[in-house]
């Protein structure tokens with residue numbers, strides 16, 4: 029029997045603003061899609077929070093025994109600098125400014141994104157499709173939407189006809205907007221605008237002669253609209269209707285609203301059963317923004333090389349800090365808040381180091397199952413990690429009391445305590461123990477120690493003491509550290 033059979037998960041569905049009992053389309057299996065990053069710059073901390081929130085959700089659903097197919101895309105074309113179908117493709121613009129090939133921009137920032145996600149101990153998705161890898165499918169779905177009468181072609185671009193769609197569907201149901209109000213509150217289209225209505229959005233944009241990223245299509249050379257890729261990739265890998273769609277709160281409108289319209293127009297059914305939205309991260313009470321300087325990159329946070337924090341913090345401490353807030357709440361990042369989180373994280377870590385050496389008694393002085401049930405109840409209630417963390421603090425103080433002799437535990441309960449702690453701390457919250465989380469200050473210490481060994485080995489070789497130099501190399505290799513001799517000296521990799 030799998031855990032999901034005895035755990036009823038309720039989740040807050042943005043589609044109707046209610047907590048609903050989660051029932052997957054296929055028992056035991058879940059299809060989940062999360063809008064991934066647009067890879068034209070280093071991933072910022074606010075985006076990381078969204079991806080870490082959905083990583084926690086992915087981890088918990090897997091922990092319950094579900095087979096989860098988790099699709100998270102990479103937007104490598106089509107995301108314009110302006111939501112109203114104007115402006116430039118974000119990746120083309122960056123490529124032009126930095127005199128790079130667009131795919132060079134994509135490669136650089138995809139690597140950065142993966143690296144940061146690995147540091148945060150986020151599990152890779154099951155499938156990570158790219159927009160440029162699905163141009164053929166995007167062209168096919170546009171043809172389909174035109175055939176159904178919900179899109180029109182203008183001068184080599186194709187637009188989704190929102191007004192037509194709204195006559196027999198409802199545009200605005202996710203964001204709670206009403207098309208008539210939207211039209212009433214919109215300025216008139218200016219003369220050069222080729223759309224029939226301001227609310228219409230591009231499925232395909234004609235490429236100007238100087239536009240680098242372009243593909244042939246039945247409407248001429250161009251590139252796909254941003255909203256379209258998510259409809260195409262989610263339906264291709266998860267089906268026309270799937271279980272969970274996630275993303276940042278800021279994507280609800282227009283991006284997700286457009287996804288619903290495209291899915292309903294193309295496939296005749298609602299694309300998603302449960303819409304989940306993660307809230308944003310602020311820095312010192314203000315929205316993070318590169319232009320105002322109120323922004324911090326994950327790397328700057330880990331090393332302490334920034335103007336906001338007095339020192340560096342390990343990715344696990346940052347992740348723990350995020351888990352202390354509910355994914356739907358705004359979370360404010362500040363020096364004091366992260367310092368407090370670090371203290372809490374250390375307190376739990378201290379307890380974990382005691383877990384394997386606790387004294388065992390004949391009887392237990394408390395009910396361990398009651399505590400364990402509270403941990404599950406917290407997560408079953410729309411992934412309430414702050415409550416779960418509070419329960420882990422309870423568990424930590426219990427461990428301290430057992431260790432000091434003021435509470436007692438029998439062997440069977442101790443096994444439950446150990447297992448539950450590990451399940452939730454490592455597997456569900458995705459945290460690492462402080463020893464495993466080597467980054468920032470610690471990496472610096474490791475660098476210094478390694479430099480010492482590299483120097484000693486160089487000295488031994490200079491003295492033709494090959495026994496010593498080989499011993500240093502081989503024993504480091506045994507410890508999982510490989511030395512590499514190059515023209516600029518010796519480096520090491522873990």
Ligand SMILES: [Zn+2]
Nearest residue numbers: 063064258283
């Ligand atoms: Zn998307």
